[in-house]
Amino acid sequence: MIILDGKKTSQELKEEIAADVAVLRQQGKKVPHLAAVIVGNDGASLTYVSSKVKACEQVGFQSTLVKLPEDTTEEALLDKVKELNANAEIDGYIVQLPLPRHIDEEKVLLAIDPKKDVDGFHPANFGRMALELESFIPATPYGIMQLLERYDIDTQGKHAIVIGRSHIVGRPISILLSQKGKYANATVTLAHSRTTDLKTLVLQADIVVSALGIPNFVNADMVKPGAVVIDVGITRVSDADAPKGYRIVGDVDFDQVAPKASFITPVPGGVGPMTIAMLLKNTLLARERSEV
Ligand code: NAD
Numbered sequence: 001m002i003i004l005d006g007k008k009t010s011q012e013l014k015e016e017i018a019a020d021v022a023v024l025r026q027q028g029k030k031v032p033h034l035a036a037v038i039v040g041n042d043g044a045s046l047t048y049v050s051s052k053v054k055a056c057e058q059v060g061f062q063s064t065l066v067k068l069p070e071d072t073t074e075e076a077l078l079d080k081v082k083e084l085n086a087n088a089e090i091d092g093y094i095v096q097l098p099l100p101r102h103i104d105e106e107k108v109l110l111a112i113d114p115k116k117d118v119d120g121f122h123p124a125n126f127g128r129m130a131l132e133l134e135s136f137i138p139a140t141p142y143g144i145m146q147l148l149e150r151y152d153i154d155t156q157g158k159h160a161i162v163i164g165r166s167h168i169v170g171r172p173i174s175i176l177l178s179q180k181g182k183y184a185n186a187t188v189t190l191a192h193s194r195t196t197d198l199k200t201l202v203l204q205a206d207i208v209v210s211a212l213g214i215p216n217f218v219n220a221d222m223v224k225p226g227a228v229v230i231d232v233g234i235t236r237v238s239d240a241d242a243p244k245g246y247r248i249v250g251d252v253d254f255d256q257v258a259p260k261a262s263f264i265t266p267v268p269g270g271v272g273p274m275t276i277a278m279l280l281k282n283t284l285l286a287r288e289r290s291e292v
Contacts, residue, residue, distance in 0.1 A: 001258055001259060001261050001262065001263070001264060002151065002262065002263045002264075003258075003263075003264060003265075003266055004147050004151055004230070004263050004264065004265040004266075004270060005266075005269065005270075006143070006147065006265060006266075006269055006270040006271055006272065006273045006274045007269045007273050009146065009147060009150050009273075009274060009277075010143075010273035010274050010276065010277035011273075012150075013146070013274075013277040013278075013280075013281065014055065014058055014059050014277055014280065017059045017277075017280050017281060017284055018058070018059040018060055020284060021059055021060040021061065021284070022060065024287075025060070030089075030287070031060055031061060031062055031287075032061045032062070032091050032092070032283045032284050032286070032287035033061060033062040033063070033064070033089055033090050033091050033092075033283075033287075034052070034053075034056050034061055034062075034063050034064075034090075034091070034092055034093065034094075034118065034279075034280075034283045035063070035064040035065075035066060035084055035090045035092075035093035035094075036049050036052055036053060036063070036064070036065055036066065036093065036094050036096060037066040037068065037077075037080060037081075037084070037093065037094070037095045037096065038065070038066070038067055038068070038096045039068045039069075039070065039072050039077060039095075039096075039099055039100055039103065040068075040069070040070035040072075040099075040100050041070060042098075044236070045096050045097075045098070048096065049065065049096050050065075051276060052094070052276055052279060053065050055276045055277070055279075055280055056280065056283075059280055061280065061283060062089075064090065066080060066084075068080065070100055071100075072100075072103075073102075073103075074102065074103045074104060074107065074108070077095075077099075077103055077108055078107070078108065078111055081095070081108060081111045081112055082111070084116065085111075085112070085113040085116060090116065091116065091118075091283055091286040091287040091290055092116045092117070092118030092136075092282060092283045092286035092287075093112070093116055093118065094118060094119045094279070095108055095109070095112065095119075109121050109122060110122065110123070114136075115286065115289065115290070116286060117136055118136055118139075118279060118282035118283050118285075118286055119136070119138060119139065119168075119279070119282075120135065120136035120137050120138040120139070120142075120172075120282065121138065121167070121168065125137075126138075126167070126172070129172065129175065129176075130175050132179055132180070134289075136282045136285070136286070137172070137176070137278075137282070138168050138169070138172050139275045139276070139278040139279045139282065140168060140169045140173075140211075140232060140271060140274075140275045140278075141169060141172040141173035141176055142278040142281070142282070143271055143274025143275050143277065143278045144173055144176075144209065144230055144232070144271060144274070145173075145176055145177075145183060145184075146274060146277075146278065147230070147265065147270075147271070147274060148183045148228075149182075149183045151263060153183065153207075153228055153263060155177065155183050155184060155185060155186045155207065156182075156185045156186075157185060157186070157187065158186045158187070158206035158207055159186070159187050159189070159204055159205050159206050159207070160174075160177045160186040160187070160188045160189070160205060160206065160207035160208075160209065161188075161189045161190075161191055161201055161202055161204075161205035161207070161208055161209070162174045162177070162188060162189070162190050162191065162209045162211065163191045163192075163198070163202070163208070163209065163210045163211060163212050163217075163218070163251070164191075164192065164210070164211035164212040164213075164232070165190055165191075165192040166211065169211040169232055170190065170192070170209075170211045171190070173209055173211070174188045174190040177207070177209075186207060189201055189205070198222075199221070199222050202218065202222040202223065202224075203222060203223070203224055204224065205224060205227060206224070206226075206227055206228065207227065207228045207230070208223060208227055208228070208229045208230065209230040209232065210229075210230070210231050210232060210233060210250075210251035210252055211232035211233065211251070212233060212251055213233050213234070213235055213251065214233070214235070214251055215233070215235045215237060215249040215250070215251065216249070216251070216252070216253040217233070217251045217252070218231070218251055218252040218253065218257060219253045219256055219257065220253065220256040220257050220259075220260055223257050223260050223261065224260075225260050226260075226261070226262045227260070227261055227262065228261065228262055228263045228264075229252055229257055229261045229263070229264040229265070230264075230265050230270075230271065231250035231251050231252040231254070231264070231265050231266075231267050231270060231271065232250075232251065232271050233249070233250040233251030233252070233267065234248055234249075234250070234267065234268075234272060235248070235249050235250075235251075236248060236249075237249045248267060248268045248272075249267065250265075250266075250267030250270070251267075252264070252267070254266060254267070
């Protein structure tokens, strides 16, 4: 069994990105600039956004954190989005989700200029991705594809099952795995909350991508020996012994499943760090594309 080390792989990716930034700097060119907008004070969202901003510093990007109060109106947020669209200094930006209930998320995502949509959530990018055209691929599925590539995992003709059909993970990774390509060409089953007899389906799969957010949902009885197991789940579970009072737990019962798997991602340290690295990669791409 080989652990798919997202921490190490994301570090390598960041070093590659930092080297590209150094070249831009040497050439006297503008370095990539990522902005992140956060509305409100949700603890988990603040943690995610600050780790994204910190990652920008690590690779030599410029970054701007736009912190707006919880009671920001939809109109004010849309004005901020317009401002970021028009600001030539900003190559890409993200609006951290979830937004407060009084703001229509869809309206906000649709207002983002697709050329700056480094999260890849705008329908223009999603559609282009599905059609195998140049786009921004959402960071989490992009990170999973990078892990498969960098560990040279054979996906050709394999049966992959994706559990969870969210627009940001399950649906896009099911599309990417089924596309043409050396680290794709899989036959994909997309499972969700209405799927019947999931265990039988997962047992048939050579590749399991779990993105549902239920701790230890995937156990050893469900996994075929030799399967590749990608755990996207991130759930905070209270733990009085942990320094922060909680632990991060994945969807896969790692201790049980790891001995049966050929490759497996740990949680934490698997898909999570890859997500941040791919956001940086998308920002670098946005910077490069803004030149042509
Ligand atoms: P979501 O929370 O929007 O939806 C969950 C999905 O799971 C739904 O499509 C639902 O149909 C499916 N589901 C629920 N119960 C099911 C069941 N019993 N059987 C089969 N399918 C079932 O999905 P999301 O936003 O993709 O998040 C999923 C998990 O991934 C969460 O834990 C989230 O925190 C995590 N996540 C991690 C990263 C990362 O960087 N590692 C990024 C995004 C999301």
